[in-house]
Structures are given as C-alpha cells and as structure tokens.
Amino acid sequence: MKLSVFAVLLQDKPFEEACKILSGMGVQAVEIGCGGFPGKAHCDAKDFLAHPEKIDKMLSTLKQYNLEIAALSTHGNAVHPKPEIARQFHEDFENTVLLAEKMGVETVVTFSGCPGGCPEDKTPNWVTCPWPDDFSEILQYQWNEVLIPYWKKEAAFAKEHGVRVAFEMHPGFCVYNPETMLKLRAACGDNLGANFDPSHLFWQGIDPVAAIRKLGDAIFYFHAKDTKIDEINTAVNGVLDTKHYGDEIHRSWIFRSVGYGHSLQVWRDMMSALRMVGYSGPISIEHEDSLMSVPEGLSKAVATLKEAMLFEEISGGMWWA
Numbered sequence: 099m100k101l102s103v104f105a106v107l108l109q110d111k112p113f114e115e116a117c118k119i120l121s122g123m124g125v126q127a128v129e130i131g132c133g134g135f136p137g138k139a140h141c142d143a144k145d146f147l148a149h150p151e152k153i154d155k156m157l158s159t160l161k162q163y164n165l166e167i168a169a170l171s172t173h174g175n176a177v178h179p180k181p182e183i184a185r186q187f188h189e190d191f192e193n194t195v196l197l198a199e200k201m202g203v204e205t206v207v208t209f210s211g212c213p214g215g216c217p218e219d220k221t222p223n224w225v226t227c228p229w230p231d232d233f234s235e236i237l238q239y240q241w242n243e244v245l246i247p248y249w250k251k252e253a254a255f256a257k258e259h260g261v262r263v264a265f266e267m268h269p270g271f272c273v274y275n276p277e278t279m280l281k282l283r284a285a286c287g288d289n290l291g292a293n294f295d296p297s298h299l300f301w302q303g304i305d306p307v308a309a310i311r312k313l314g315d316a317i318f319y320f321h322a323k324d325t326k327i328d329e330i331n332t333a334v335n336g337v338l339d340t341k342h343y344g345d346e347i348h349r350s351w352i353f354r355s356v357g358y359g360h361s362l363q364v365w366r367d368m369m370s371a372l373r374m375v376g377y378s379g380p381i382s383i384e385h386e387d388s389l390m391s392v393p394e395g396l397s398k399a400v401a402t403l404k405e406a407m408l409f410e411e412i413s414g415g416m417w418w419a
Contacts, residue, residue: 099373100381102126102127102128103128103400104131104382104383108392109139117160117162121165126164129169129171132190134191146197146200147200170194170207175222177213177245196259198261205318211272212270212271223240263289263318264318279316288316292313292318294309294313297323300324300325301325310368311375314375317377320382324357326354327350331348335350353388355387356383365403
C-alpha cells in the first residue's frame with residue numbers, strides 16, 4: 099500500500115507546488131482530478147491529449163518529487179437526464195480514460211451516476227425505498243434502460259484502452275453500497291470495481307470491514323475520509339439528512355479528517371481487512387472536513403494513516419506454524 103492524496107484539495111496551488119508539499123509530508127502518490135465535479139485545475143484531460151508536452155511535463159514533475167500517479171479521477175454523472183450535462187461528464191470520462199492509457203495509469207475513479215426517474219425527467223432521481231410502486235418502477239427504468247446499457251458500453255471502451263473503472267459508492271448515485279456495486283459489475287464486466295470510501299458507508303450504517311470482505315477483489319481503489327455520526331441528532335432525525343454540510347451542529351453526520359470520526363483502531367482494522375482480501379493499492383486521502391483547514395486536516399490524516407497502514411513489507415508467512 100502507498101499513501102496518496104487526492105490533489106484537488108490543493109487546486110489553488112500550481113501542480114509543482116502541490117507536489118512539493120505532498121512529497122515533503124511523506125506522501126508517495128497523487129490522485130489527479132481531470133474533470134467532473136472536482137474540476138480540472140491541475141489537469142484538463144482533453145487539453146493534455148491535444149498537447150502531449152503537458153503530459154511529459156507532469157510526469158517529469160512527479161519524478162522530480164518521487165511521486166507516482168495513484169489514479170486519474172473524473173467524478174461526474176454521465177447518465178444525467180439533461181443531455182447537455184450528461185455529454186460533458188461523458189466526454190470528461192472518456193478523455194480521462196484515454197489520458198490514463200497515455201500515462202500508463204490503470205485506474206480511473208468516477209461515479210456510476212443517477213438518471214432521472216423516466217425519459218421525460220430533467221433532474222436525477224435517487225430512490226431510497228421500494229414503495230409506493232412508482233419507486234420500484236423508477237429503479238427498473240434506471241438500471242435496465244439507462245445505467246446498464248451505458249456502463250456496458252463504457253466498460254468495453256475502458257477495457258479496450260487497458261483501464262479499469264473504480265466507482266465511488268456514493269449516496270445520490272445508483273451505486274452507493276456493496277450490493278449495488280456488485281450488481282453493476284455483474285451486469286457490465288469485471289473491469290468495473292469499487293473506489294472504497296468509508297466516509298459514505300459509515301453514515302449508512304455499513305461496517306467497512308464487512309463491506310471490504312464482501313467486495314474482495316472488486317476493490318480497485320481506496321479513498322481515506324472519515325465521517326462523524328452525531329448521536330444526538332441521529333437519535334431524533336435518523337441518518338437521512340439534507341441540511342447543508344456547513345450546518346455542522348444540526349446535521350446527523352459530517353465528514354471528518356481521518357481519525358476524527360472513528361478511532362485509529364477502526365482504521366487499522368480496515369487496512370488489515372484490505373490486506374486480507376489482497377488489496378495492495380493506494381490509500382488516497384480526500385479532505386472534506388469543514389471543521390479543519392486543508393493544511394491541518396491533511397497533516398492529521400497523513401499522521402493517522404502512517405500509523406494505521408503499517409504494512410511496508412510483504413508478509414513473510416507463518417514462521418511460527
């Protein structure tokens with residue numbers, strides 16, 4: 099496992115400066131945003147493909163600071179019901195796949211997306227219950243008529259270019275837990291897998307270790323971000339919460355830096371479970387803690403993960419038995 103950072107949290111800085119900062123913190127790899135919701139501050143995939151010298155410069159900068167590329171990311175909704183919005187996310191995704199091929203990067207991180215509830219819809223419709231029957235009908239439409247046909251085609255496209263796709267399991271999109279992840283993978287191909295981000299699972303009541311063991315080799319990537327459940331607000335209102343993320347004191351849960359939502363032992367258990375199922379890829383920090391500045395939250399996450407990851411050598415086998 100190598101410690102990585104999703105570099106969009108330093109998007110206000112030039113890429114070289116971001117690399118210098120991360121290298122100085124002992125980070126070994128970077129995840130680079132290439133489009134979608136996080137933006138293209140450090141890398142516009144379409145522009146880089148048109149100007150190969152920019153690819154060379156980025157690779158040279160990474161080498162200078164002893165950093166690898168953990169993944170390219172383009173978190174978007176390519177099945178958005180508005181065609182013009184879907185088209186932009188789709189183009190970002192395919193350009194990022196092509197750029198990953200050029201740069202020798204095997205993993206592209208994205209969202210599954212969420213369609214509307216019918217062909218006439220203009221906004222996505224995320225279903226959370228099966229009744230009234232309208233909701234079950236929406237799910238049938240979304241999966242069978244939109245999601246599976248789209249990702250069958252895109253899975254084949256990615257495979258053709260030697261890239262695998264890691265879906266961040268995120269509420270608000272059709273793939274939001276291990277069950278929906280494995281459902282889409284079974285329907286569309288085994289080069290689709292999970293970006294395992296426990297922060298989106300904690301508040302759903304999912305045990306991340308159990309989820310890791312269920313997904314197994316379907317885990318392609320890992321985002322390190324924490325969530326703190328507010329027991330008082332949750333006891334009153336449950337975990338479904340539409341209040342703004344900045345309204346921390348009234349929310350049922352908020353995102354936190356690693357170690358500020360769950361203990362070091364919880365993170366150690368996750369790292370051990372990852373190793374148990376054969377995952378040896380990047381552990382990529384994503385900072386979205388509204389109670390900490392980026393420098394403080396990032397440094398605390400790095401320190402916690404350096405303790406939690408531990409595994410710097412391949413297991414030597416059971417010498418005692």
